[in-house]
Amino acid sequence: MLHKTNALFQQIYDDLCRKIEAGEWKENEKLPSIRKLADELGVHRLTVFKAYQLLKEHQKVYVKEKSGYYVKGELAISHHPIVAAYTQRNHLSEIHQVPAAYQFSVSLIDPNLLPNAYFSDYVKRVFDLYPKVLGTYASVQGDEELRTALANYFGTTHRFQVNSEELLVTSGSQQAIDLLAKIFIRPRDVVLVERPTYSSAMDTFRQHGAHIKSITIHPYGYDLDEVEHCMKVYKPRFFYTNPTFHNPTGYTVPPSQRKKLVALAEQYHCVIVEDDPFRDIYFYDAPPSPIFTYDTDGHVVYIRSFSKYVSPGLRIAVIACRMPLMKSLLTAKSLADNGTPLLNQKIFLHYFLSQRLQLHIAKLRTALWMRKEAMEKEMTQSDWYWEQPDGGLNLWVQLPTYVSMKTLLQKAHERSISFAPGRIFDVDGEFHSWIRLSYSYMNERELRTGIAQLIALTKPEIYV
Amino acid sequence: MLHKTNALFQQIYDDLCRKIEAGEWKENEKLPSIRKLADELGVHRLTVFKAYQLLKEHQKVYVKEKSGYYVKGELAISHHPIVAAYTQRNHLSEIHQVPAAYQFSVSLIDPNLLPNAYFSDYVKRVFDLYPKVLGTYASVQGDEELRTALANYFGTTHRFQVNSEELLVTSGSQQAIDLLAKIFIRPRDVVLVERPTYSSAMDTFRQHGAHIKSITIHPYGYDLDEVEHCMKVYKPRFFYTNPTFHNPTGYTVPPSQRKKLVALAEQYHCVIVEDDPFRDIYFYDAPPSPIFTYDTDGHVVYIRSFSKYVSPGLRIAVIACRMPLMKSLLTAKSLADNGTPLLNQKIFLHYFLSQRLQLHIAKLRTALWMRKEAMEKEMTQSDWYWEQPDGGLNLWVQLPTYVSMKTLLQKAHERSISFAPGRIFDVDGEFHSWIRLSYSYMNERELRTGIAQLIALTKPEIYV
Numbered sequence: 001m002l003h004k005t006n007a008l009f010q011q012i013y014d015d016l017c018r019k020i021e022a023g024e025w026k027e028n029e030k031l032p033s034i035r036k037l038a039d040e041l042g043v044h045r046l047t048v049f050k051a052y053q054l055l056k057e058h059q060k061v062y063v064k065e066k067s068g069y070y071v072k073g074e075l076a077i078s079h080h081p082i083v084a085a086y087t088q089r090n091h092l093s094e095i096h097q098v099p100a101a102y103q104f105s106v107s108l109i110d111p112n113l114l115p116n117a118y119f120s121d122y123v124k125r126v127f128d129l130y131p132k133v134l135g136t137y138a139s140v141q142g143d144e145e146l147r148t149a150l151a152n153y154f155g156t157t158h159r160f161q162v163n164s165e166e167l168l169v170t171s172g173s174q175q176a177i178d179l180l181a182k183i184f185i186r187p188r189d190v191v192l193v194e195r196p197t198y199s200s201a202m203d204t205f206r207q208h209g210a211h212i213k214s215i216t217i218h219p220y221g222y223d224l225d226e227v228e229h230c231m232k233v234y235k236p237r238f239f240y241t242n243p244t245f246h247n248p249t250g251y252t253v254p255p256s257q258r259k260k261l262v263a264l265a266e267q268y269h270c271v272i273v274e275d276d277p278f279r280d281i282y283f284y285d286a287p288p289s290p291i292f293t294y295d296t297d298g299h300v301v302y303i304r305s306f307s308k309y310v311s312p313g314l315r316i317a318v319i320a321c322r323m324p325l326m327k328s329l330l331t332a333k334s335l336a337d338n339g340t341p342l343l344n345q346k347i348f349l350h351y352f353l354s355q356r357l358q359l360h361i362a363k364l365r366t367a368l369w370m371r372k373e374a375m376e377k378e379m380t381q382s383d384w385y386w387e388q389p390d391g392g393l394n395l396w397v398q399l400p401t402y403v404s405m406k407t408l409l410q411k412a413h414e415r416s417i418s419f420a421p422g423r424i425f426d427v428d429g430e431f432h433s434w435i436r437l438s439y440s441y442m443n444e445r446e447l448r449t450g451i452a453q454l455i456a457l458t459k460p461e462i463y464v
Numbered sequence: 465m466l467h468k469t470n471a472l473f474q475q476i477y478d479d480l481c482r483k484i485e486a487g488e489w490k491e492n493e494k495l496p497s498i499r500k501l502a503d504e505l506g507v508h509r510l511t512v513f514k515a516y517q518l519l520k521e522h523q524k525v526y527v528k529e530k531s532g533y534y535v536k537g538e539l540a541i542s543h544h545p546i547v548a549a550y551t552q553r554n555h556l557s558e559i560h561q562v563p564a565a566y567q568f569s570v571s572l573i574d575p576n577l578l579p580n581a582y583f584s585d586y587v588k589r590v591f592d593l594y595p596k597v598l599g600t601y602a603s604v605q606g607d608e609e610l611r612t613a614l615a616n617y618f619g620t621t622h623r624f625q626v627n628s629e630e631l632l633v634t635s636g637s638q639q640a641i642d643l644l645a646k647i648f649i650r651p652r653d654v655v656l657v658e659r660p661t662y663s664s665a666m667d668t669f670r671q672h673g674a675h676i677k678s679i680t681i682h683p684y685g686y687d688l689d690e691v692e693h694c695m696k697v698y699k700p701r702f703f704y705t706n707p708t709f710h711n712p713t714g715y716t717v718p719p720s721q722r723k724k725l726v727a728l729a730e731q732y733h734c735v736i737v738e739d740d741p742f743r744d745i746y747f748y749d750a751p752p753s754p755i756f757t758y759d760t761d762g763h764v765v766y767i768r769s770f771s772k773y774v775s776p777g778l779r780i781a782v783i784a785c786r787m788p789l790m791k792s793l794l795t796a797k798s799l800a801d802n803g804t805p806l807l808n809q810k811i812f813l814h815y816f817l818s819q820r821l822q823l824h825i826a827k828l829r830t831a832l833w834m835r836k837e838a839m840e841k842e843m844t845q846s847d848w849y850w851e852q853p854d855g856g857l858n859l860w861v862q863l864p865t866y867v868s869m870k871t872l873l874q875k876a877h878e879r880s881i882s883f884a885p886g887r888i889f890d891v892d893g894e895f896h897s898w899i900r901l902s903y904s905y906m907n908e909r910e911l912r913t914g915i916a917q918l919i920a921l922t923k924p925e926i927y928v
Contacts, residue, residue, distance in 0.1 A: 023650070086647040086792040093604060093798040111599035119598050120591040127584040134583050134777035134811075135575035140557060171635060175801040182671070183550040186487070187651065204799045207646070313598035315805045328550040334557040335668045336800065337639040341779045344805055347598075 008043060009050035011428060015211065016051060020060055020071055021087050031061065031069045040188075041211075042233055088207045091199045091424040100418035102450030104437040107247065107393045109309055112443070113367050115360045119311065119351070126346045138342035140334045141326075142169025142318075146349045150318055153352075160293045160302075162320050168329050171340045173277055173305035173317040177201050177240075179336060180273055180301060180319070181208045183328040184237045192230055192239040194222075196396075196425030196434075198247045198275070201240055212427045215239070217246055219387050221253040224260055231268035238271035238301075244287045245278035248425050248436035249396040250389025255288040262291060265299040277305040280361050282391035283369045298322035309364055310351065314344045368393070374444040375437070378451040382458065393440040396422075399433045402463045411457045417450055472507060473514035475892060479675060480515060484524055484535055485551050495525065495533045504652070505675075506697060552671040555663045555888040564882035566914030568901040571711065571857045573773055576907070577831050579824045583775065583815070590810045602806035604798045605790075606633025606782075610813040614782055617816075624757045624766075626784050632793050635804045636779040637741055637769035641665050641704075643783070643800060644737055644765060645672045647792040648701045656694055656703040658686075660860075660889030660898075662711045662739070665704055676891045679703070681710055683851050685717040688724055695732035702735035702765075708751045709742040712889050712900035713860040714853025719752040726755060729763040741769040744825050746855035747833045762786035773828055774815065778808045832857070838908040839901070842915040846922065857904040860886075863897045866927045875921045881914055 016031070025031060034052065038045040052069050055061045061069045095105045126133060141147070147164035154160050170176040177200075185191060187209030193202055195214035205212055213234050215226055221243075230236065241261075243253035253261075265272045274291045292302035298321070305317040319329065333339070351357055375395065376388065385398040399408070405421050412419065422434030439447060480495070489495060498516065502509040516533050519525045525533045559569045590597060605611070611628035618624050634640040641664075649655060651673030657666055659678035669676055677698050679690055685707075694700065705725075707717035717725075729736045738755045756766035762785070769781040783793065797803070815821055839859065840852065849862040863872070869885050876883065886898030903911060 086796065088792075088795055088799070090795050090798040093795070093802070097604075108601060109599075111596045114596070114599035116596045116599050120588070120595075123587055123591065124584070127587065132575045132578070132580045134775040135573075135578035135580050137572065137776045140561075171801045171805070174799065178800055200799065207796075207799055311598040312601045313806045315801065315803075328552075331552055331554050331557070332550070332671075334554040335552070335638065335664065335671055336642050337635045337779065338557070338664075339779075341635070341805065341808055342777045343811075344807065347807075 009047045009054070012037075012041065012043070012048060012051040013054045014428070016055060017058075017060060018087075018206075025071045027071055029071050030067070031071065033068060088203065090203045092203075092420060093200065095418060095420055095424075098413070098418060099416075100413075101416035102446065102453070103418055103441045104439075104450060104454070105418040105420045106441045107436075107438040108312060109364070109368075109393070109440045110442065113364055114309075114311065115351075115356065118356065119347070122347055122350045122354075125350055126343070130342075130346055133343050133346055136342055138169075138339040138345060140330055140339045141165075142167070142340060143342060143345040143349065146345045146352075147318075149349055149353055154320065158289055158293060160290065160320075166320055166322060166326065168319045168321075168326065168333060169340050169345060170317045170319060170333070171337065172307055172315040173275060173303050174200060174204075175336065176303040176305075176317050176319045177204050177273075177275070179329055179332045180238070180303075181205055181210070182332045182336075183325070184271070185210045190234040190236040192234070192236040192270070193427065194241060194246065195427065196248055196422065196431055197240065197427075198242060199420075199424040201275070202425075202427060205240070210237075214427045217249060217251055217253070219249075219251050221251070221257045222261075224257060224264070227261065228264055228268075231264055231270045235268075236270050238273045239265070240273045240275065241291070242275045242277075243291060244276055245281065245389060245392030247278070247392065248394050248420070248422075250387065250392045250394055252287055252390060253291075258288060258291045259294045262294040262296075262300060265295075266297050270299070272300045273303065274300055275303045277303075277308055278392040279304070281309060281365060281368060281393065283365065283372070284390055287391060292320060298325070301325065306348065306352070309361065310357065311348065314348050316340070316344060316348045368440060371439045371442075371444055371447055375439045375447045375451055378448045379455070381452070382455045384455075384458070393438050395437045395439065397435050397437055399435065399458050400460070401433050402460055403433060403458050404463055405432055405435075407463065408457055411462070412454065415453055415457070417454055417457075419454070473511045473518070476501075476505065476507070476512060476515040477518045478892075480519060481522075481524060482551075482670075489535045491535055493535050494531070495535065497532060552667065554667045556667075556884060557664065559882060559884055559888075562877070562882060563880075564877075565880035566910060566917070567882055567905045568903075568914060568918070569882040569884045570905045571900075571902040572776060573828070573832075573857070573904045574906065577828055578773075578775065579815075579820065582820065583811070586811055586814045586818075589814055590807070594806075594810055597807050597810055600806055602633075602803040602809060604794055604803045605629075606631070606804060607806060607809040607813065610809045610816075611782075613813055613817055618784065622754055622757060624754065624784075630784055630786060630790065632783045632785075632790065632797060633804050633809060634781045634783060634797070635801065635808075636771055637739060637767050637781040638664060638668075639800065640767040640769075640781050640783045641668050641737075641739070643793055643796045644702070644767075645669055645674070646796045646800075647789070648735070649674045654698040654700040656698070656700040656734070657891065658705060658710065659891065660712055660886065660895055661704065661891075662706060663884075663888040665739070666889075666891060669704070674701075678891045681713060681715055681717070683713075683715050685715070685721045686725075688721060688728070691725065692728055692732075695728055695734045699732070700734050702737045703729070704737045704739065705755070706739045706741075707755060708740055709745065709853060709856030711742070711856065712858050712884070712886075714851065714856045714858055716751055716854060717755075722752060722755045723758045726758040726760075726764060729759075730761050734763070736764045737767065738764055739767045741767075741772055742856040743768070745773060745829060745832060745857065747829065747836070748854055751855060756784060762789070765789065770812065770816070773825065774821065775812065778812050780804070780808060780812045832904060835903045835906075835908055835911060839903045839911045839915055842912045843919070845916070846919045848919075848922070857902050859901045859903065861899050861901055863899065863922050864924070865897050866924055867897060867922050868927055869896055869899075871927065872921055875926070876918065879917055879921070881918055881921075883918070 147167045185208040191210040194217040302320040420436040422431030611631045649672040655674040658681040766784040884900040886895030887893045
C-alpha cells in the first residue's frame with residue numbers, strides 16, 4: 001500500500017526536521033517555497049503546506065508575512081568545528097553497544113557454532129604458501145585468486161556468469177552498502193527500500209543525504225504495482241532489497257516476482273541492489289536464485305556476505321556488478337581503505353575452497369533450525385504473532401497492541417534482555433508493536449529462559 | 465604566498481566545471497547569481513564574473529540576457545542509473561595500477577625489508593590465546609587491549625596523554641582520512657591542505673564535496689601569516705597536515721610552529737587533522753613531537769598509521785581525538801565497515817608489544833637511509849634539484865623547466881619506469897616540473913639503474 005497523504009506530509013515534516021538539524025539551512029535562512037518543494041518532491045502543494053504548518057507548530061520555523069518560512073536560530077547546528085556537523089546515527093549499532101545477558105538484538109551467529117577449531121590450520125597454510133602475505137598490500141579490487149574462486153562458485157551454484165573482473169572484495173557487507181551509497185547517492189536523491197528494512201542500510205543512505213521511500217514487503221513478496229508506481233513517480237537511484245530470508249521479517253520474494261523486478265528496473269532505469277547475506281541459512285529447500293541471475297542489462301548489483309556464518313572475524317564480502325559501475329566502485333574503495341587486507345582474503349580463500357566449508361554449513365543449518373524451533377516452541381506460550389521463516393537468523397514478531405514499546409524496552413533492559421524495536425527498521429519509524437528477535441546468538445537453554453522472561457514482560461497487567 | 469586573483473578565478477572555474485560534470489546543476493538549470501556566489505565564497509564579484517566568462521568561452525554554459533548563466537545540456541551527466549553519478553578519481557591509485565619494473569611512484573616499503581619471517585609465530589600465539597578470534601566481531605571502536613597498549617605507547621614515547629576511549633582503530637590511515645571527511649565535510653565546506661599535499665587525501669575531500677584551499681609548505685615549515693589569513697578568511701572545517709617528513713616533500717614543520725598552529729586553530733575554531741605515518745622513519749634525530757602534544761582544547765585530531773613499516777597486509781591505523789568527536793567517529797566507522805577485523809588487531813598487538821618491533825624499526829631506518837643515499841648519489845649525475853629529507857620515503861624533485869611532463873611520463877612508461885607527477889599533489893594542478901620519487905620499494909641496484917635511465921630521459925636533447 002502506498003503512503004496516504006496524511007502520512008506523506010508527516011514524512012516530509014520528518015525529513016525537513018532532519019535537514020534543519022543537520023544544518024542544511026542556516027539560522028534565519030529561508031526554506032524553499034511551498035511551490036518549489038512540492039514540484040521537487042512531486043507532491044501536492046497542500047501536502048507541503050501541511051508539513052510547513054507542522055514545523056511552525058513545533059517551533060522549528062517562523063513565518064515572515066508574504067515572504068515564507070525561516071529556520072529558528074537555536075535549531076541550526078553549532079558551527080564550533082570540534083562539534084562535527086554530523087548528526088547521523090546507527091540505530092542497531094547503538095543497541096548492540098548495551099551489554100545484555102539475553103541478546104535477541106544481535107543478528108550474529110554464536111561463536112560456539114563457528115569452525116574455530118581448525119581455522120588455525122588454514123592460517124598456517126596461508127603463511128607457508130605466501131610467506132610475505134603481511135608485507136603485501138592487496139590490490140584495491142581484491143585478491144585475484146579469491147575473485148576467481150568466487151566467480152567459479154557463483155557460476156556453479158547460482159548459475160550466474162561473472163568473471164573475476166566483475167567482482168570487488170569488500171570488508172564485510174556494511175562496507176559494500178556504504179560504497180554503493182557513495183557512488184550512487186547525491187543529496188536529495190531518492191532511494192527505495194523495503195518496509196521494514198535493514199536499519200543500518202537505511203542509516204547509511206541517510207548519511208549520504210538520500211530521501212528514502214519504502215515498499216512494503218509481505219510474506220508473499222511485494223505488490224509489484226507499488227514497486228512500479230514508486231519507480232515511476234520517485235525516479236529512485238536504486239532499490240535496496242534483501243529478497244531472501246529478508247532482514248528483519250524472514251520473508252522471501254518468489255522467483256516470478258524476481259524476474260518481473262528486473263524488467264521494472266530496466267523499464268524505469270532503477271538499479272536493484274540485492275543484499276544476500278542469509279542465502280546459505282535455509283531450513284528446508286534452497287531459496288530461489290538471486291535476482292542478479294535474471295539480469296541481462298547490468299541493472300542489478302549483488303552483495304554477498306560470507307563472513308556472517310563462516311568467520312565474522314575476517315570480514316569478507318563481495319560485490320558483483322557489470323561494467324562500467326566497477327570503475328566507480330574501485331575509486332570509492334581505494335578512497336575508503338585502499339583494499340581489504342590480503343591476509344584475511346587468503347585465509348578465507350583456503351577455507352572457502354575446502355570440503356569442510358560445506359560440512360560446516362550443513363551442520364550450522366541444523367543447529368540454527370533447532371534454536372529457531374526451541375524459541376518458537378517457547379513463544380507458543382505467548383499471544384504474539386509471527387510468520388515462521390524458512391531461513392535466516394530472525395523472527396519478526398508482533399506484540400499485542402496494549403504493549404507500550406517504551407515501557408517494554410525499559411523493563412527488558414532492567415532484566416538484561418535486548419531486542420530490536422520494529423520502528424528502527426522503518427523509514428517512518430512505525431511498526432510500534434513489532435520487534436525483531438534473533439535466535440542465532442544464544443544456545444537453546446538461554447533462548448528459552450530469555451523468551452519466557454520477555455513473555456512475562458508483555459502480559460496485559462503490566463500495561464494497565 | 466596566497467593565490468592571486470588571476471589564479472583564484474581559474475580555481476573557481478575549475479570547481480564549477482567539476483560540479484557541472486558531477487551534475488550538481490541539471491541541464492538548462494541556472495547557476496547561482498554572481499552576487500550570491502561571490503558572497504558565498506567570500507571573493508570579489510569580478511572574480512566570479514571572470515570565472516563565468518571563462519565557462520561561457522569554453523562552451524560550458526550559455527547566457528540568457530538579464531537572467532543569468534545556464535548549464536549547457538550535453539554537459540549534464542547522464543541520468544541512466546547504471547552510470548553512477550560519480551566522477552571522483554584517485555590519482556595515485558590510478559598510477560599504481562600500471563605495472564612498472566622501476567617503481568618510484570609507490571611510497572611503500574619493499575616487502576623484503578619487512579619482518580615476514582617471524583610473523584607466523586605471532587599469528588600462532590594469537591590463535592592459542594584467542595581460539596575464537598575468527599568467530600568474533602571486533603567492537604566498532606577497536607580491540608580494548610590494543611587501544612590500551614597504544615594509549616600507553618603514546619604516553620611513553622610522545623608524552624601525550626590519551627586514554628583508550630580516545631582512540632579509534634581504523635583499517636589503515638586512508639580509512640581514517642575518509643571517516644574524518646565524513647563527519648566534518650558538507651558540500652562546499654572549505655578544507656585547508658598543504659601545497660603540495662598527499663593526493664589521495666585531497667581526492668577524498670573532493671569526494672565529500674569540499675572546496676579545497678592550500679597553504680604552501682616550505683623546507684622551514686609554513687608562513688604562519690598565510691595560515692592565519694586562510695583560517696580567518698575561508699573559515700575551513702579543518703586543516704589537513706602531514707608536518708613530519710611530509711608527503712611528498714619530506715619537509716618537517718619545526719616545534720615552534722607546531723605550538724603556534726594550535727593557538728591559531730583555537731583562535732579560529734579550525735580543527736587540525738595531523739596525519740603522521742612516517743614518524744618512525746627518521747635518519748638522524750627523532751622528529752619533533754606531534755602537534756597533538758600541544759593541544760589542550762580538543763582542536764587537534766591525530767592519525768597514526770603503523771601498517772606502512774610493520775605489516776601493510778594487516779592495515780592498522782589509529783585516530784586519537786577528544787570527546788565529543790569520538791561519538792560521531794564511532795557512528796561513521798560503524799556505517800563504514802562495522803569495525804576493523806579482530807584477527808588483524810590481535811596479530812598487530814602482539815607484535816607491537818614485542819622487543820622485535822624496536823629492533824625491526826632500527827634496522828629498517830638504516831636500510832632506508834642506505835637506499836636514499838644510493839638514489840641521491842646517482843642523482844648527482846643530473847641537474848635536478850631537491851632538498852635532502854631527514855626521514856620518510858620520498859624525494860621531491862624539481863626537473864629542468866624544459867622537460868615536458870607529458871613527454872617524460874610517456875617515455876618513462878615505455879621504459880617501465882613509474883613516478884608520481886607533481887601536479888597530482890596540488891589542488892591547482894601546478895608543480896609542472898616537479899616529481900615525487902620514492903626510494904622505499906626497490907633495492908639499491910634497482911634504484912641506481914632506474915634513476916640512471918630516468919636521468920637520460922630528462923636530457924635537453926629529448927625536448928628540442
